[in-house]
């Protein structure tokens with residue numbers, strides 16, 4: 358801490374949860390931000406003594422913590438929110454979602470759907486989002502313009518997408534994205550293969566090689582349904598996780614969404630290969646896929662983050678709500694109220710989620726030198742008074758509508774619940790217009 362503190366901003370007041378290992382909440386704390394990074398964290402009175410320069414962001418009566426990390430999403434699917442509900446996964450995909458995407462998803466609608474997703478997530482305290490969809494360059498541009506952090510991929514699948522006719526073309530678009538966004542401050546370009554049942558072995562291997570060459574994450578849906586597991590066991594004699602390991606595709610770069618139907622051996626492989634897992638409880642419940650054995654994965658040391666999945670299978674991108682649901686779900690499934698305590702759940706949406714996306718050196722905690730991605734959640738509401746334990750409060754009492762300020766890389770994107778970098782009204786109006794075009798089909 359320098360005595361001539363030149364800070365761009367001081368986030369002042371409130372209770373600070375740094376999420377550093379073993380850290381205690383700092384009552385009446387402060388976070389100093391300079392050059393997009395955390396310059397100092399501590400009690401407000403100590404930081405104020407350094408006579409700082411710069412603007413003050415009032416976080417009185419708030420919990421101040423690292424921004425939430427959504428480890429699995431398909432952003433533009435916000436436009437398909439509620440289009441087809443109460444259906445099983447394959448029928449939902451093959452008869453509703455994929456046809457709607459072929460018909461309606463263009464560069465322009467992907468931009469609009471992504472804008473809507475960014476607006477929804479920022480207002481819900483999510484500062485980093487994964488995305489696997491189409492027109493990854495457009496998605497990256499929207500995120501960068503809005504100031505949100507993203508791990509973005511152009512998806513690879515063995516049949517035509519709204520953008521590309523062949524897997525070769527998709528691989529080409531992936532490479533272009535990886536080159537265009539190399540070393541971008543907010544966007545981590547990534548690769549994504551849809552799933553082991555929709556991408557052939559040769560393409561899965563190509564995908565992993567591309568991830569390795571560019572040192573980026575590889576996103577994939579894995580072991581989502583019992584159908585997927587039984588099918589692969591029949592065809593290859595291997596579980597989906599073992600199949601990826603056998604192909605040499607499973608690695609510390611893997612971001613495996615779902616992992617609902619995983620055996621003890623699968624969990625061992627995920628841990629040993631240091632693969633990241635994105636737990637998507639609401640999507641898995643809604644599509645009746647099952648409940649992922651998250652406590653068993655935590656016990657075995659698997660890297661775990663939380664994901665919303667797309668808004669067509671959730672139907673919101675409210676990560677705080679999904680964290681609350683997940684915490685409750687695993688208690689009842691395991692018939693043990695001590696399962697996944699509040700602090701573990703909170704780690705899953707911050708520090709551990711950052712690890713899953715390979716961003717742990719940049720974000721996930723509020724330590725000096727980390728990039729300044731933080732949120733202030735009001736605890737000045739009837740449902741959040743009094744407060745004995747901030748972690749329990751966030752997991753069991755807070756609502757995403759309590760998110761007051763949001764900062765990414767030192768830039769305030771939401772102030773007093775007002776979105777500063779996107780035109781919320783225009784986006785909502787255009788999304789309503791879009792729904793009329795689908796309705797009239």
Ligand SMILES: [Zn+2]
Nearest residue numbers: 578614666667
């Ligand atoms: Zn998904």
